[in-house]
Amino acid sequence: MLSARELSYSQLPQEAQTWVNQRLKYTHGYGLVMSPVNRIASDGLPELYVKDIPPVSSANLPIQQPAIYYGEATNSYIFTGTTTDEFDYPSGDTNAYTRYSGAGGVPIPSIWHRLAYAYDQGSIQILISNYFTHQSRIHYYRQIQERVKHVAPFLQFDHDPYMVVIDGKLQWLLDAYTVSDRYPYAKPIAQMQLGDQVLKAGNGEAIVQDNLNYIRNSVKVLIDAYDGSLRFFVVDDTDPVLMTYRKIFPHLFEPTSAIPPTVKAHFRYPEDLFKIQARMYQTYHMSDPELFYNREDLWQLPQQTYEGNEVVMEPYYVIMRLPGEEKEGFMLIQPFTPSNKDNMIAWMAARSNSKDYGKLLLYEFPKKMLVYGPRQIEARIDQDPEISQQFTLWSQAGSKVIRGDLLVIPIDQSLLYVEPIYLRAEQGELPELKRVIVAYDQSVVMENSLEQALNAVFGGEQAGQKSPAIASSKMSALVRSALENYRQSQDALRQGNWAEYGRHQKELEKTLQQLSPSNE
Secondary structure, eight states: OEEEOOOOGGGSOGGGOOHHIIIIISOOEEOEEEOOTTOBOTTSSBOOSEETTTTEESSSOOOSBOEESSBSSOOSOEEESSSSOEEEEEETTEEEEEOOOSSOSEEOOSHHHHHHHHHHHTOTHHHHOSOOOTTOEEEOOOBHHHHHHHHOTTSEEOSOOEEEEETTEEEEEEEEEEEESOOTTOOOGGGGTTTSGGGBOTTSOBSSOTTOOEEEEEEEEEEETTTOOEEEEESOTTOHHHHHHHHHSTTTEEOGGGSOHHHHTTOOOOHHHHHHHHHHHHHHTOOSHHHHHHTTTOEEOOEEEETTEEEEOOOEEEEEOOTTOSSOEEEEEEEEEETTOOSOOEEEEEEOSTTTTTOEEEEEOOTTSOOOOHHHHHHHHHHOHHHHHHHHHHHHTTEEEEEOOOEEEEETTEEEEEEEEEEEETTOOOOEEEEEEEEETTEEEEESSHHHHHHHHHSOEETTEEOTTSOOHHHHHHHHHHHHHHHHHHHHHHHTOHHHHHHHHHHHHHHHHHHSGGGO
């Protein structure tokens, strides 16, 4: 996980919120923090790969230009190249200062330029201030989503830009969409109950216009956090709408072949598009006309408990190995439940790895088999006497229990559920990871770490004792291997591939021999 250190003017004391401080002195954020998602420090706080100011990296990730002049929180205009130094970062008992040396901003070398901007911004200070020089620049439209909308107002943009580090520089990546409301025989988004939380951004605004019936993620935008420069990369050459825009603006879009590998490596499948696709698929997965007409097999997005409230479960990014595959991949996952029911019926995954980028996969569960959904797992957690007792004790001790997002992770033919538990003091804002809950098959355990929870479930150890209901880790691996070989042999049989069928049958026989009592 990565988070930029942007500057917040509201944190300045009221008496320090002067025009000079806001426009000339406090001009930029500085650096970032980065942590692995699967490890924590001993006190329950993140284990940081990049930390401190100036940034210190323990992951061989040097940051050569940490200043952030263009970001998500940069909502005001500022000036650089003035006679006063800019605040860079605190350093002991003093502060470090800097002067902007990038190509961003618009030059205002004369009194006439300043007069024009004084009128445009409604500020007499721009005209009468003594701090300006012939090298002064004004930086505006620094909020990156507002910035790209001024350059390409005919595109729609994802609600969630994300920062990456490329060649030591801080860059923002933002997904852009071509849209239309004129696609023949297509269902408008307005008919998908747009008011639902799943189709809204974090600020409550609609992700896209509700009358659209065509959307494609054909463009990725790279924004430099230091100078605000924009690069619009084409990632879908076959989009007919984008083809037209490229003819109108021949110099705006860079072809797919021009995307640097260091940039392409950070591409991820956009969440807003995936939400719309998942919502559409709740109905359009039905291929039987009669079922579709009667709406007999509608799906819905699951509910989960978050901070004591029932909320719609949103898709989440995860690194995992899909069933039947050899290597892990980075993907976006969304579970489904049947309409008005809580059991799991399917889950959808969108790949982000370069070779398979953009491919969607759907795994459906047999209707005759009960697979627990997120709300049912939450209920099992609440019903566990040891877990519920611990939650009650923590709540009485002046702390607030925060149950994080429930992750649904497929493992061969089963599902593993993982939920982090955080504690936050009532007067504090810094939550600490205290426990991890893992649910698998009939077992629900809560341990200090994910590793301990997995060992308790798959290793047969819980509270220092062996559980006869849970197989040993070796036995579990053999069972999963047997199931996988059987599945692959059946796939080969259906395809008429007798060589593959024979090979998997032999592997299955070896595994079954290892599982036999004589080999224990």
